[in-house]
Amino acid sequence: MIYKGIIHKYSELLDLPAYSITVSLNEGNTPLIPIPRLANELGGDFKLFIKYEGLNPTGSFKDRGMTAAISEAVGRNVKSVICASTGNTAASAAAYSARAGLKAFVLMPAGKVAAGKITGAIAHQAEVIQIDGSFDDALELVVKISDKHPVSLVNSINPYRIEGQQTGAFEICEQVGSAPDICCLPVGNAGNITSYWKGFRRFNEVKHTGLPQMLGVQAAGSAPLVLGEPVKNPETVATAIRIGNPARGEEALQAAHESNGRIISCTDKEILEMQSRLAQEGVWVEPASAAGVAGLKKEILLGNIDPKDKTIVAICTGHGMKDPDIIVNQAELKEPIPVGLDKLEEVIFSN
Numbered sequence: 001m002i003y004k005g006i007i008h009k010y011s012e013l014l015d016l017p018a019y020s021i022t023v024s025l026n027e028g029n030t031p032l033i034p035i036p037r038l039a040n041e042l043g044g045d046f047k048l049f050i051k052y053e054g055l056n057p058t059g060s061f062k063d064r065g066m067t068a069a070i071s072e073a074v075g076r077n078v079k080s081v082i083c084a085s086t087g088n089t090a091a092s093a094a095a096y097s098a099r100a101g102l103k104a105f106v107l108m109p110a111g112k113v114a115a116g117k118i119t120g121a122i123a124h125q126a127e128v129i130q131i132d133g134s135f136d137d138a139l140e141l142v143v144k145i146s147d148k149h150p151v152s153l154v155n156s157i158n159p160y161r162i163e164g165q166q167t168g169a170f171e172i173c174e175q176v177g178s179a180p181d182i183c184c185l186p187v188g189n190a191g192n193i194t195s196y197w198k199g200f201r202r203f204n205e206v207k208h209t210g211l212p213q214m215l216g217v218q219a220a221g222s223a224p225l226v227l228g229e230p231v232k233n234p235e236t237v238a239t240a241i242r243i244g245n246p247a248r249g250e251e252a253l254q255a256a257h258e259s260n261g262r263i264i265s266c267t268d269k270e271i272l273e274m275q276s277r278l279a280q281e282g283v284w285v286e287p288a289s290a291a292g293v294a295g296l297k298k299e300i301l302l303g304n305i306d307p308k309d310k311t312i313v314a315i316c317t318g319h320g321m322k323d324p325d326i327i328v329n330q331a332e333l334k335e336p337i338p339v340g341l342d343k344l345e346e347v348i349f350s351n
């Protein structure tokens, strides 16, 4: 069977209005990659997998929810959509809007969006509006303007974003053969953890695949759900999750509570170390995407999680190519060498 995206594959499990007109880029169907060396380092005797969501059409997990939100909007004859974004939602909204012939307006915090994301939004000809404020400020603005004017909101407040996003959980259950014991993932605006928990419960109702514990991970400088209150000036190198007042924060806490899981935080240092560690496995993810695995490592080392005999799936939400600067700025690229075998031998074999 030719793969045609998540709405086509999971139409029976998704609560999308009948009037929806599918707009797809064949999103989803992402690989579940075993990471045995890291599992060994963390004590062994358990299975660790990465759900590599960076392999979606626009390089992040957002495409699952966006295909659903744009399909619903097109079915309603909407002409324009709007979102606030730390970058990935913007790039995804821009691509799906382009495909559907809609105008997309994307608001982003100026100077705080990784290069690959803003470039994606520009490439797909969205109207990019940078604001002198945070993601939280941008979200407040887009909610207000979409209440007042005929422009549809495609942030994860939009319920169809959550519907589509659930399919990540469905796929994991199919790939593993059941729900994993633990599912860890980064948390920003908290749409993703809300969706995964909903998706695992939905799949369990229909296919009896069981339920995982949810481990949500925030960046320490942007950890409102760990602190129990909004963070006014969130800061983190993981700009994707630089969010101080998550729209679905309550649902994230509920997912953690109901699944007997937790929401924790990791420092930027822990996040970047894990990004580098995963790259050494051949899996390059953007910083925020490494937060889930960084949190898992922390919980195992603290003795809060005993991984023995468990199957653990970490959602890596975005591709490393989204944020090239974070790598380049940490690296020292040597000067070019003249063309010549002697020089090349010297560089390779002199030490």
Ligand code: F0G
Residues within 6 Å of the ligand: 060, 062, 084, 085, 086, 087, 088, 089, 090, 156, 186, 187, 188, 189, 190, 191, 192, 193, 240, 241, 286, 288, 289, 317, 318
């Ligand atoms: N990882 C990446 C790469 C993200 O881009 C985001 C959110 C998250 C994790 C967190 O997911 O918000 O559902 O809890 N990015 C949004 C955006 C906010 O605008 O692209 P969440």
